Amino acid sequence: MPRLVVEQLFVSHPDKLSVSAECSSPAADEEEDLSPEERRKLERKFKKECKKEEKKLMREAGISTKKAEPKKLSGSELALAYLTSWSENPKEWKFQKTRQTWLLSHMYEKEKVPDEYFTILLDYLQGLKGSARDTTVQKAEALMQELDGLDAEDPTVMEKCERIRQVLQLLS
Structure with a gap:
């Protein structure tokens, strides 16, 4: 089994600790007896142990070892970006069924699709x-009938009805 030699070095600032793992390679006399496959396995194992030891030292020194993951956008952010791309950059815009489906199913909700995006x-x-057009008209008509029976003075219901009316006027 290879031996690990790990050193902690102070870089130019003594208060900042830089950790580096310097691993000695497996002994040369041990390598002579090994087949190429065994040597490759041994080198992999050795490399893995070096990384593990380096991470351990970094954790002990208080240095983060995790990589920062990029922020994942929500469905609404992606759909609104898709819509903006369609309007501002039509040559580079590409149709995406999932984004269109999200927009069609949430277009009456002001919180999810603000007024500036609704236009x-x-x-x-x-x-x-x-069929997307036909289905949208059918759903809008069904929603309008459903909302006719509700409290007409509720502002959210009124906003939703207004949006449905605009969609029906446009598509009918």
């Missing part, structure tokens, strides 16, 4: 064709 969405809906 862009209405322009987008003008190009809607086929």
Whole structure:
């Protein structure tokens, strides 16, 4: 088994500790007896042990070893970016069924699709064709009938009805 030699070095600032693992390679006399496959396995194992030891020293020194993961965007952020791309950069815009589906299913909710995006969405809906257009009209009519029976003085219901009315006028 290879031996690990680990050193902690102070870089130019003594208060900042830089940790580096310097691992000695397996002894040369041990390598002579090994087949190429065994040597490769031994080198992999050795490398893995070096990394493990280096991470351990870094943790002890208080240095983070985890890589920062990029922020994942939510479905609403992706859909609104898709819509913005459609309006501002049509040559580079590419159709995405999942984004369109999200927009069509959430377009009546002001919290998810703010007013400035809704006006862009209405322009987008003008190009809607086929079953997507038919389904959108059917769902809008069903929602309108459903909301007719509810409290007409509730501002959220009124906003939703107004959006449904605009969609029906556009697509019918």
